[in-house]
Amino acid sequence: MTLSFVPNGAALLLVGCIVSSCPAHADISNDLKFCAGLASGKERLACYDAAARIEERSNAVQQHAAIPPSSAINPKRAIPTASRPVGRFDGGYIGGTIGYDINLTSADAVSNAYPYPYFLNSYPNVPSDSVHGSKLGLLAGYNATSGPLLIGFEARYQYNFNRTSASATNDHGRTSLPFTTLSLTCYACDQSFLDNYPINNISQFNLRSITTSKIELSRPQQADVSFRAGITHEDWLLFSKIGLGAEEVVSVPTTDNSASVVCNSPIAQRTRPDYSSVAIAVVGCGSTSPGPVTSVASRNINPLAIFGVGFERNFGAYFARGEAEFVAHLDQAGAYYTPSVNMTAGYRF
Incomplete structure (x- = not known):
């Protein structure tokens, strides 16, 4: 300067x-x-x-x-950049479910009048849509959002405690001893023929006949895959769903004759009511026993379709859900329907 x-x-x-x-x-x-x-x-x-x-x-x-x-300046130092905003419902998740299947009809015993007015027979009536009860399950899914709109897929397995049954007991009466099984009158027959008329083996029979019929129906397992679509607002989600799946259906009919009394090895005798007649009568039993109980289970895998609506709320990385479903079941007889409610608690990755 x-x-x-x-x-x-x-x-x-x-x-x-x-x-x-x-x-x-x-x-x-x-x-x-x-x-x-x-x-x-x-x-x-x-x-x-x-x-x-x-x-x-x-x-x-x-x-x-x-x-x-x-x-x-460290050239290796990461320079922060703006990342894509992730919605509160984006990504994968897992959860546990608890629910209840609601029955539309009831299982009961139905009476049927036979031609003889003194003899009434009843049988169990168990409609497929009478099955009801609780269930537990696991699910996993994935969501993607665009603004407030959400779409997602979900897979679910449920073990069901739902079942229903009905029984009907029929008392067909008793047989008193002795009773005649054969009576023959022959005026032209030789007396020696009538005296030695053969006594054939007589099959066992019921001295008392009480039969209880029972049918138990259940759907122990179910697996399904569904598509969800909904609208989000802050931590809330309102959604609808549609899905397909399969279920195990078990039917167990039982016939219980344990209250019956069976005459084993019947004891028969020949009698001569008069000069030209011969009769064979059962006068006792070698032994008695209760009747048998038989039961044969049948298992089928049937398809189903699911329609549902529900809501969901986030609590940080966790969420809770409530939903109502309408399930269409398909079997050999056609289609039947049951409503169901479910609660879910889960975690988002």
């Missing part, structure tokens, strides 16, 4: 600071006070100019110190 005049010692000190890059004063007002105290106007002007240059120099030095040198 070149001055057109020679300043006094104070002004030269300020100008020297500019040339030698000395540090700035802590407060520029002190320099201004110093300059104001100079007697000569030219010196004051030169002093003010030097003070301004010192302030400008100080700002430039501070700005340069705030910028790190290129050697201090």
Whole structure:
């Protein structure tokens, strides 16, 4: 810097600071006070100019110190970038379910009148849509969102405790001993023929006939895959679903004759009521026993379709869900329907 005049010692000190890059004063007002105290106007002007240059120099030095040198920058350091916002319902999830199947009809015993007015027979009536009960399950799925809209797929397995049954007991009466099984009258027959008329083996029979018929129907297992679509709002989801699956259906008919009394190895005798007749009568039993109990289970895998609506709420990474379903079951007799309610608790990845 070149001055057109020679300043006094104070002004030269300020100008020297500019040339030698000395540090700035802590407060520029002190320099201004110093300059104001100079007697000569030219010196004051030169002093003010030097003070301004010192302030400008100080700002430039501070700005340069705030910028790190290129050697201090780590090229391997990750530079944060804006990521795609992820919806609260996006991604995979797992959960556990508890539910209840609701029956539309009831299983009961139905009476059927036979032609004889004294003999009534009843039988169990178990409609397929009378099955009801609780169930537990596991599920896994994946959701994708676009704005408030959601679509997703879900797979589910349920073990069902639902079942129903009905029974009917029929008492067909008792047989008293002795009773005649054969009576023959032959006027032309020789007496020796009638005296030695053969006694054929007589099969066992019931002295008392009580039969209980029972049918138990259940759907112990179910697996399905469904498609979901819904609308989200903050932590809430309202959705509908449609799905297909399969279920195991078990039918167990049982015939219980344990209350009956069976006459084993019947004891028969020949009698001659008169000169021209012969009769065979059962007069006793070699032994007696209760009747048998027979049961044969049948298992089938039947298809089903699911229609449902529900709501869901997030609690951080966890969620809770409630839903109502209408299930269409298909079997050999056609289709039948059952409503169902389910609660789910799960975790999002």
